[in-house]
Amino acid sequence: MTTDGKVALVTGASRGLGATIARRMAADGWAVAVNYHSDHAGAGRVAADIREAGGRAEAFAADVTDESATGALVAAVAERLGPVGALVLNATGPQPEVPIEDLTWQAHLDQLTFFVKSPTLLVRACLPAWKAHGGGRVIQIGSDVVDRALPRMSAYIAAKGAQQALTRSWARELGPHGVTVNLVAPGWIPVERHAGLEVGDYLAEVPLGRMGSPGDIAETVCFLASDRAAFITGERVTVNGGHT
Numbered sequence: 620m621t622t623d624g625k626v627a628l629v630t631g632a633s634r635g636l637g638a639t640i641a642r643r644m645a646a647d648g649w650a651v652a653v654n655y656h657s658d659h660a661g662a663g664r665v666a667a668d669i670r671e672a673g674g675r676a677e678a679f680a681a682d683v684t685d686e687s688a689t690g691a692l693v694a695a696v697a698e699r700l701g702p703v704g705a706l707v708l709n710a711t712g713p714q715p716e717v718p719i720e721d722l723t724w725q726a727h728l729d730q731l732t733f734f735v736k737s738p739t740l741l742v743r744a745c746l747p748a749w750k751a752h753g754g755g756r757v758i759q760i761g762s763d764v765v766d767r768a769l770p771r772m773s774a775y776i777a778a779k780g781a782q783q784a785l786t787r788s789w790a791r792e793l794g795p796h797g798v799t800v801n802l803v804a805p806g807w808i809p810v811e812r813h814a815g816l817e818v819g820d821y822l823a824e825v826p827l828g829r830m831g832s833p834g835d836i837a838e839t840v841c842f843l844a845s846d847r848a849a850f851i852t853g854e855r856v857t858v859n860g861g862h863t
């Protein structure tokens with residue numbers, strides 16, 4: 620698979636890691652579908668920046684946890700940019716701390732909806748084109764919290780663990796269709812929503828001595844999406860400066 624002219628769909632790309640992944644993939648030659656849910660201005664800015672830099676991009680509003688919306692999203696991307704070649708599953712909702720005394724089934728469902736339901740819907744929607752065109756790429760954005768096992772984050776961690784398990788199972792199931800499925804597991808990467816938080820205690824435990832940047836994650840995604848990673852599937856790549 621060569622990237623030039625191929626289409627990448629990045630979910631949750633109006634800000635945070637997704638916005639940087641979208642920009643970096645465009646710089647690699649991907650036409651980029653910049654998905655968002657509510658931040659119309661943010662997604663529009665990302666797409667406009669890409670076009671100004673000479674790339675191809677459009678913003679696509681869709682709730683990626685909704686079955687009919689995901690089908691319509693993949694169809695709209697195919698119509699406006701071309702069939703999705705690389706699917707980057709990045710979108711997230713809020714990740715609240717919940718002590719076990721307050722942990723409801725709904726709290727679990729809120730996380731599973733983003734990290735199990737949404738990936739399932741989107742992979743299903745892309746699969747016919749991948750089968751027809753001889754392959755595709757799935758890159759899930761997981762998290763190293765699966766290893767860090769933070770207290771009061773069990774719903775988020777359980778869902779991120781499930782996302783990792785899906786990666787391995789889907790890699791085996793979709794390999795015969797030429798589809799690779801991998802997961803990038805970031806450590807704490809400060810983005811807009813972390814403004815004002817102290818990083819000192821965390822940073823002291825990072826062997827490489829700095830906080831990760833969205834660019835560190837985007838580089839890894841670009842590698843996994845590229846021809847250079849053609850024989851890699853079912854893998855998790857942790858990007859956290861050696862923290863775990």
Ligand SMILES: NC(=O)c1ccc[n+]([C@@H]2O[C@H](COP(=O)([O-])OP(=O)(O)OC[C@H]3O[C@@H](n4cnc5c(N)ncnc54)[C@H](OP(=O)(O)O)[C@@H]3O)[C@@H](O)[C@H]2O)c1
Nearest residue numbers: 631633634635636655656657658682683710711762807808
């Ligand atoms: N940053 C970190 O430290 C870190 C560490 C480990 C793992 N991760 C993982 O990396 C991914 C990105 O995290 P982030 O920190 O960049 O998050 P973020 O800054 O909160 O951005 C979340 C993105 O998801 C979009 N979104 C929310 N609900 C959506 C929906 N229903 N449909 C479509 N898009 C939706 C948001 O767009 P709207 O505003 O338009 O809704 C936004 O663009 C997540 O999977 C997260 O678990 C992040």
